[in-house]
Amino acid sequence: MRHIYIMFLLFVMTVFSSCNKFLDTVPTDFYSQKNYYETADQLQVALNGVYSNMMYERMYGQVLNFNFSSTTDEMIPNRPPSGEARGLYYSSYNAGHAYIADLWRWPYLGINNANVLIDNINKPTMDEKQRGYIKGQALFLRAYNYFLLTTNFGDVPLILHSPAISDVNIPATPQADIYAHIVSDLKEAETLLEGRTVASLGYNDQVTITAVQAMLAKVYLYWAGYPVNDVSKYADVITYADKVIKSGLHMLNPDYKQVFINLCQDKYDVKENILEWGSAGAAAGETNKTGNDIGNFVGLSSSYVVFDKTSYTAASWISITKKLFDSYEVDPGSTLVNKASLDTRRDWNCPDFYYSSTSTVRVKANRPNVWQMSCGKFRREYCPEASRLNGTYNINWPVIRYSDVLLMKAEAENQVNNGPTQAAYDAINEVRERGYGTKYGNIIKTISMINGGTGYSAASPPIVTISGGGGTGATAEAVVTGTAVTGIKLTSRGNLTTGGPYFSSAPTITIAAPTTGITATATATITTGTEYRLTPGLNKMDFHQAIKDERMREMCFESSRKADLIRWGNFVADMQAFTNYAAANGINVSASGNLNGYQGLAGIDQKHVFLPKPTYELNLNKALIQNPGY
Known part of the structure; x- marks a missing residue:
């Protein structure tokens, strides 16, 4: 959203122009609530300002997708446990940590900006539908910021209007009541945003009606879990997940990796990604920021080489x-x-x-x-x-993907019906089918060696060619041990698009001949299109475990695993069990393991379910009580 820079410029101009006349009894040359929010454009600029917080460095620009979510059973740090930022993912932080203070401060800043906008929403004369759209988005953003606060800190103060200077000591509201208000805001937003769809916008980094419905499903899912444990809310998860599914506006991208390539290339995938937090560099509708660390600390390691235009920088911590x-x-x-x-x-x-x-x-x-x-x-x-x-670099952050909605539905169906229904199986299998690459046709399943040949070199492995079978896009590399080809590694199993073409029969595998020696040979098989199906007839407990595993496979590195483990009620026990598993499976072997990550696992205990309330806030707000353990 380019208007965000305009809003910031107005603020700067306000500060400097008003300095010359700060003694005037009635200042008229700067904006305040009394003389702003007079036009539809001013409401939109204010809304853009609420959006802009989400991709700030201490929000999703870095901290929420990295520092607070990087020690789980799917991802662990590999750097020495020193420095202020690293204390977050080694569970060695305290209430005075600056990043924790900011994770409290920035959502409340967004909430305050949303509150002011909502309080002034009726001031200008304007189109009522557009007014409703602006208010609906503001309500969603307020609700989302409270969701961040309560899932990270537990009970927090509920503030629905700009507090007066004297309103300092505000007690925390119980988490169940926070969830109730979040739902109230989202339900009002759902009504106001009727007709505002990703199809009508053409982009997905502003709030639409299905984003609201997907978020309602997520909030109810967390409300049903630990620590509130109101299991009656699982039924509401189904209600709102079904609204998204039945809208017909969303579907899975047939190629899993393309979802994330699109994010890197500033391409909107409005079918798969129900909502993104926008960053500079994309098309109209996104939030301008100076940059973010998505794909850097949590990314494929590389260094930039000035003479190589294919190179890039990523720290991979x-x-x-x-x-x-x-x-x-x-x-x-x-x-x-x-x-x-x-x-x-x-x-x-x-x-x-x-x-x-x-x-x-x-x-x-x-x-x-x-x-x-x-x-x-x-x-x-x-x-x-x-x-x-x-x-x-300004990569958008995927807030809610369609696969997440399908997995939420599958989980809730299993809980409500004391075991998986056909609808639960259908939802999880839809995610798995895309994961296995067979949503629209068959791809290469295996390549098996017939004869490894002789005369090959590991330093210069032979070229592998895949031809025939009706499909396209399959590629592979030969693995050479000694002088023989010992395996073929598929680097692509085939072209994964809606229209294909896919393989109808096994392709021919050709391995280039050595300069001298015997040519290696291999054979391929293709999928049957049923490999993705989850084991039928699972009981409630086993299906729930299947959901846990599927969420890890599908949603890894998207800042949801720790929150999932917490709401499932066994975060500390699960992490302690994983620590034992990691030790038994080589994590502490210096040559091939991750000793630094092992140290990060060892420090987790019950207090880490929630973050500490910031010291600065406790000093200001005497009605606030610190979370246990801090």
Whole structure:
């Protein structure tokens, strides 16, 4: 939203122009609530200002997608546990930490800006539908900021109008009441935003009616979970998830990785991504900011080489976990060190390589050790060339994706009906079908060696060609051990688009002949289109575990895993069990593990379910009570 800069400029002009006449009894040359909000344009500028907070560095620009969510069973830090920022993901923070103070301050700033806008919404003479659209978005943004506060801090003060100077000591409102007000705001927003759809806008980084409905489903899901545990709310999750599903406005992108490539390339995927927080660099409708760290700290590691225009900068301070890697189904007959996965999501999310560099070019290097693999979901190599050298780039943040709605529905159906219904299976299987790449046709399933041949070199492996079978887009690399080809690694199982073409029969695999020796041979199979289906007949407990695993596979690195573990009620026990699992599975092996990440896991205890209320706020607000353990 370009208007955000205009609003900031007006603020700056206000400060400087009013300084010369600050002693005037009735100042007239700067904006206040009394002489602003007089036109529709001024309401829109104010709304843009509320949006702009969301991608600030201490919000989703860095902290919420990195610092507060990077020690779970899907991702752990790999840096030494020192420095102010690193204390957050090593669970060594306290109530005086600046980032925690900002995570309290910035949502309340957004809430205050929304409150002022809502209080003045009826001032200008304007089109009533447009007035309703602005108010509906403001209500959503207020609700979302309260959702951030209560899921991170628990009970928090509920403030619905700009407080007076004397309104300092404001007690916290119980979390259940916070959820109730969030729902109230969202339901009013749903009415006001009727007809405001992603289809009518053409972009998704402003709030639409299905964004409201998806958010209602999410709020009810959290309300049903720990610590409030009002399980009656699971029925409401189904109600609002169904509204999104039945709207016909959303569907899964047939290619999982393309969802995140589109984000890097500033392309709106309004079908898959129900709502994004916008950042500069995209089309109309997004929020201008100076940059963010999406794909940097939690990204595929690389350094920028000035002479190589394909290179980019990403620090990759966070690594995946073996639990995440192993959660994806594999081909048991694969001869690769890390067996090939039947799930296309694994090798995108968990790349077994990184980019090193020489003085002139970036170099792709193998990284077979699972504990040391980068988080590959957001890949800056797909960002515009001019921005690759920077540590920051303006990638939009996916707030709610359609797959999340499907998984919320599946989870709630299982809870409401004391076991999975057909609707629950249909929802989770729709996500899995896309994950396996077979939503619209069949792709290559396996490539098996017949004869490894002789005379090959690991330093210069032979070219693998895939031809025939009716499909396109499949690519592979040969793995050479000694002088023989010992495996074929699929780098693409085929073209994943709505129209295909897909494979109707097994393609031919051709391995280039060595200079001297015997040519290697291999054969391929294609999918049947049923591999994705979850085991039928699961009971309630086993289906719930399947949901937990599927959410990790699908939503990893999107800042939801810690919150999921908390609302499922066993965060500390789950993390302690994972710590034991990690130790038993090589995390503390210096050559192939992640000793730094292991230290981060060891410090988690019950107090980390919520963040501490900031010291500065406790000093100001004497009615506020600190969270236990701090």
